[in-house]
Every structure is written in C-alpha cells, then in structure tokens.
Amino acid sequence: MPRARYKTLVDRFAAQIASGELAPGTRLPTHRQLAVVEGLALATASRVYAELEAMGLVSGETGRGTFVREIALPLSHGVDQQTSVPGVLDLNFNYPTLPGQVELLRSGLRQLALSGDLEALLRYQPHAGRSHERACMARHLAARGVVIQAEEVVIVSGAQHGLAVTVMALLKPGDVVAVDALTYSGFKVVADAHRLELIAIPYADDGPDLNALEKLCQRRRIKAVYTMPTLHNPMGWVMDLPWREHLVRIARQHGLLLIEDAAYAFLADNPPAPLKALAPELTVYVSGFSKNVATGLRVGYVVAPLQWVSALERAIRATIWNTPGVMTSLVCGWIEDGTVARLEAEKRFDARARQTLARELLIGLNVISHPASYFLWVQLPEDARADQVAMELLANKVAVSTAEPFATSSVIPRGIRLALGSPDLDALRVALQEVRRAVGRYVY
Structure with missing residues (x-):
C-alpha cells in the first residue's frame, strides 16, 4: 500500500478525534x-491503529476492541506529569510528610551548621x-535484613x-529486562532512555507469575529482572518467601541480574527476607529516603556485589x-x-490510617492494596474506561493516574492508581x- 494512502487514513482518524466527530469512548x-x-491488508489496518495508539489517540483492549481516548487527559497521566495545580487534590504522587517535619529539617540543618565537618x-x-x-547506610540496612559490607554501598541522588x-553500569542498549506487566513507571522511563527492551511478566491477583517468567527465559535471552517484592508499586504485593526463593532459582539457572527496588519496603x-539476602551475588538492591523521610532530600543508595561497585562509581561520575x-550528611545524622x-x-501508622479510610469510603469497589501502603489499585468494571474516569475526576479537582504509565504489556488494564x-x-x-x-456509578 502506498505510504500516502496509509498516512491519509491515519490523518483522517486523527482529525476526526481532534474535532470531536469521534468522541472519547467511541469503539x-x-x-x-x-x-x-x-x-487494506490486515497488517496495514493493524499498523494504522498502532500509529494512532502511539499518538495517544486510541487504546486497544483485548477482547473488547479499539477505543478513542480522552485526549484532554495527558497520555501518561499522571505520574510523569508532576505539576501542582491549585485546588486539585493530588492522588498521583506520594510525598508523605508528618507534622513537625519542617521543624525537624530546621533543627537538623542547625546541627549540621555547627558540626566540625562542615x-x-x-x-x-x-x-x-x-x-x-x-x-x-550499611548499619541502617542491617535492620532490614540486608547484612553487607560498607564497601558494597554506593550513595546516589535518590532511588530513581x-x-x-x-x-548504565550493568546493562547495555538492546538488553532484555523482564518486568511485571504493571510496574513502577520510573523504571520504564529509565529503560526507554537507555534503549532496553522490556518484556512483561503476566500476573495474577497475588503477584507476578514466575512460571510464565520461566517460559519467557526459555524463549528469550533475558539479561535481568526488575522487581519490587516488598510493597510493589502499584499493586501493593508483598511476595512470600517461596515466591522469592523460586525467583532466585530462576535467576541462578539462567544467569539473571536481579534489580530489587525497595523504595516502599x-x-x-516483618516481610520475608529481601532478594539481596537470598541471592547476594546476583542482586542489586536500590532504595532511598524520599518516602520514609522526605522527597526533597534526594538521597538514596545502591547495594551491589563488590565486583560491580567500580562500574557503579563510573556511572555516578558520569551523571552527578x-x-x-x-x-x-543530614540523613546520616x-x-x-x-x-x-x-x-x-510513624509513617507505617499513617499509611494504615489512610488505607483504613480508603477501605471505608471505597466499599463495593474492586480494590487491591496492602494494609500499610501509601497507594492502592482500583480495578474498573468492564464498561468503565480509565481515561474517562480520570478525566471526570480531574474536572472535579481530583488527580489520579490511569494504568498506562505502569503498563508494560500491549494490554492496558482497566484500572486507576490512587496515591x-x-x-x-x-x-x-x-x-476518595x-x-x-x-x-461507583459503573457498579450500581
């Protein structure tokens, strides 16, 4: 098919969507x-829809069809659209603070100013x-079950x-990394910037399907697995010890690097042992002090086997x-x-109070969460579209995130994440x- 004909069809759909002739939600x-x-050839028709989806104009849902998106909503609404809009209640981003933290910072800076090491x-x-x-940092981690040498810790500017x-240090462009079908959006951004190929691990209600991961390893040359076994973002899973041991067996069998994200751990x-404790030779453990202390600190750490530390140091030198x-110095104090x-x-207590409130107010909805998490997942009914729900909420001064920023498979779940x-x-x-x-209007 001539390129002009193909482009004309894409442009026609785009114009109809922009003008409102094809309204949001149209199948x-x-x-x-x-x-x-x-x-057209069937492959060409599929290519037309693929380009429209890449433009953020339509979304495909397995078993239901292709629908016009709510284009007034940003394509990756909301986690990479970090803005503070007056009057909007922000359920996109977590920046949990407690009463008294401003005074804590003031006191900490005062003490730092008086130190002899300034x-x-x-x-x-x-x-x-x-x-x-x-x-x-090593002493801090020992309390979490990560017993290491100080030389295995490198300090970074936040977990991201x-x-x-x-x-940068351990992977190269084109490497294949297995990730959950719904995963932390920030890792997707990193993977895209470094031209990694992400391959989705399907999941069930209780977590990622490791049998599916084993099959993926047999079909593809996977280099690494990125995972959040303790308080998964966005699903709130805490994977049990047999799951973790199963993942370690797969990693050892196939020579996989494990990247363990513990930002919310x-x-x-009393969660099960971290992957870093179960497979120290294979695991890089990443976390920081944004959620447990304050987002503005931008202090984090990477824990890795000693043979990888020099490569991590070179990456730090190349970036900051x-x-x-x-x-x-402030954080260490x-x-x-x-x-x-x-x-x-205190934040564990605060998160539990917020989850309790959410459970009370969202009764009757399909909610997936952990009782001490700062986020939850609302699975939408069959006839609800996440982009339209998010747009309706935004019109009513509540910002939420759809599944799109978290999805790594071609199937975008019908759900919203609430921070x-x-x-x-x-x-x-x-x-709430x-x-x-x-x-609720889709449920009752």
Whole structure:
C-alpha cells in the first residue's frame, strides 16, 4: 500500500478525534473490519491503529476492541506529569510528610551548621560517598535484613538515580529486562532512555507469575529482572518467601541480574527476607529516603556485589560526579540518632490510617492494596474506561493516574492508581468520596 494512502487514513482518524466527530469512548471498527471497508491488508489496518495508539489517540483492549481516548487527559497521566495545580487534590504522587517535619529539617540543618565537618561538604565527595557515610547506610540496612559490607554501598541522588546508575553500569542498549506487566513507571522511563527492551511478566491477583517468567527465559535471552517484592508499586504485593526463593532459582539457572527496588519496603512489617539476602551475588538492591523521610532530600543508595561497585562509581561520575554531600550528611545524622526509624514507624501508622479510610469510603469497589501502603489499585468494571474516569475526576479537582504509565504489556488494564500519601486526611476523604462517586456509578 502506498505510504500516502496509509498516512491519509491515519490523518483522517486523527482529525476526526481532534474535532470531536469521534468522541472519547467511541469503539472503532475491528482491524479486520477496517481492512475490508478501506481495502487494506490486515497488517496495514493493524499498523494504522498502532500509529494512532502511539499518538495517544486510541487504546486497544483485548477482547473488547479499539477505543478513542480522552485526549484532554495527558497520555501518561499522571505520574510523569508532576505539576501542582491549585485546588486539585493530588492522588498521583506520594510525598508523605508528618507534622513537625519542617521543624525537624530546621533543627537538623542547625546541627549540621555547627558540626566540625562542615568544610568538607564544600568540596567534591568520593563518587560512591564518604566511607563513614557508606558504613552508616550499611548499619541502617542491617535492620532490614540486608547484612553487607560498607564497601558494597554506593550513595546516589535518590532511588530513581540509583535505578539509572544500575542500568548504565550493568546493562547495555538492546538488553532484555523482564518486568511485571504493571510496574513502577520510573523504571520504564529509565529503560526507554537507555534503549532496553522490556518484556512483561503476566500476573495474577497475588503477584507476578514466575512460571510464565520461566517460559519467557526459555524463549528469550533475558539479561535481568526488575522487581519490587516488598510493597510493589502499584499493586501493593508483598511476595512470600517461596515466591522469592523460586525467583532466585530462576535467576541462578539462567544467569539473571536481579534489580530489587525497595523504595516502599519500610512500610511492611516483618516481610520475608529481601532478594539481596537470598541471592547476594546476583542482586542489586536500590532504595532511598524520599518516602520514609522526605522527597526533597534526594538521597538514596545502591547495594551491589563488590565486583560491580567500580562500574557503579563510573556511572555516578558520569551523571552527578559525586553524592549529595550536605543532604547525605543530614540523613546520616538522622539515621544515627534514631530519627529515620521513628519517622518510618510513624509513617507505617499513617499509611494504615489512610488505607483504613480508603477501605471505608471505597466499599463495593474492586480494590487491591496492602494494609500499610501509601497507594492502592482500583480495578474498573468492564464498561468503565480509565481515561474517562480520570478525566471526570480531574474536572472535579481530583488527580489520579490511569494504568498506562505502569503498563508494560500491549494490554492496558482497566484500572486507576490512587496515591494516598500527599493530601491531609480531611482532603483525602473528599478526594476518595469523588473517586467512589465516579467509579461507583459503573457498579450500581
């Protein structure tokens, strides 16, 4: 088929969607129907829809068809659209803070200013962090079941930077990484920037299907698995010990690198052993202090086998040169005096209170969550479209995220993620009531 004809058809659909002639939610002809009506090859009809989907104009749902998207909603609404809109209740982003944290920062900075080590913070730091601060991080991790040497810790500018450094140091463009079919959107951004191929691991209600992962390993040359076994974002799973041991067996059999993201792990009481404890030779453990202390600190860490540390240091040098000295010193002071442990305990309590409120207000909806998580997943009914629900909520001053930023498979689940950690409890109540109303009308 001549390119001009193919492009003309794409442009025609795009114009009809932009003008409103094809309204949001409109079901388009099947690929086969489009091929017959337009006199196209089936592969060409599929290509037309694929391009429209890449443009953010339509979305395909297995077993239901292709639908016009709500184009007033950003394609990746909301997790990579971090904006503060006056009057909008934000259920997109988690930046949980507790009363008194501003005064805590003021006091911490005052103590730092009086320390004898202040002059050293004006100079370049070692790429992986100062040795006593790496030792401090190692002691902090020991309480989580990650018993390591200080030399295995590299300090980074937040967990997101830790993921980027790990990818830069240990993977190369074109490598295949297995990820959950719904996964942390920030890793998708890193993978795209470094031209990794992500392959989706299907999941059931209780977590990723490792039997499916084994089959994927037999068909594809997978280099790594990115996983969140303790408080998965967005689903809230905490995988049990047999699941973790199964994953370790697969990794050892196929020589896989395990990238363990533990950003929210502090919220889970007494979880099973981390992958880093079960397979220290294969696992890179990444986390930070954004959620348990404050997002603005931008202090994180990567824990890796000693033979990989020099490569991680080179990646740090290539990105930020050295660790954030002032903030790292502040965080280490809070680790040593027990402040971090206290904040983690208080935030576990706070997260449970928010989950309890959500369960009360969202009764009757299909909700997946962990009782101490700062987020939850609302599975939408068959006749509800996530983009339209999100747009309706945004019109009523509540911002939520659809499944699109988290999805790694061609099938986008009908669901929305609610981040519970940002509004105060009164505002959260109002926002959840709006969610209940918007989704509930499809249920009752």
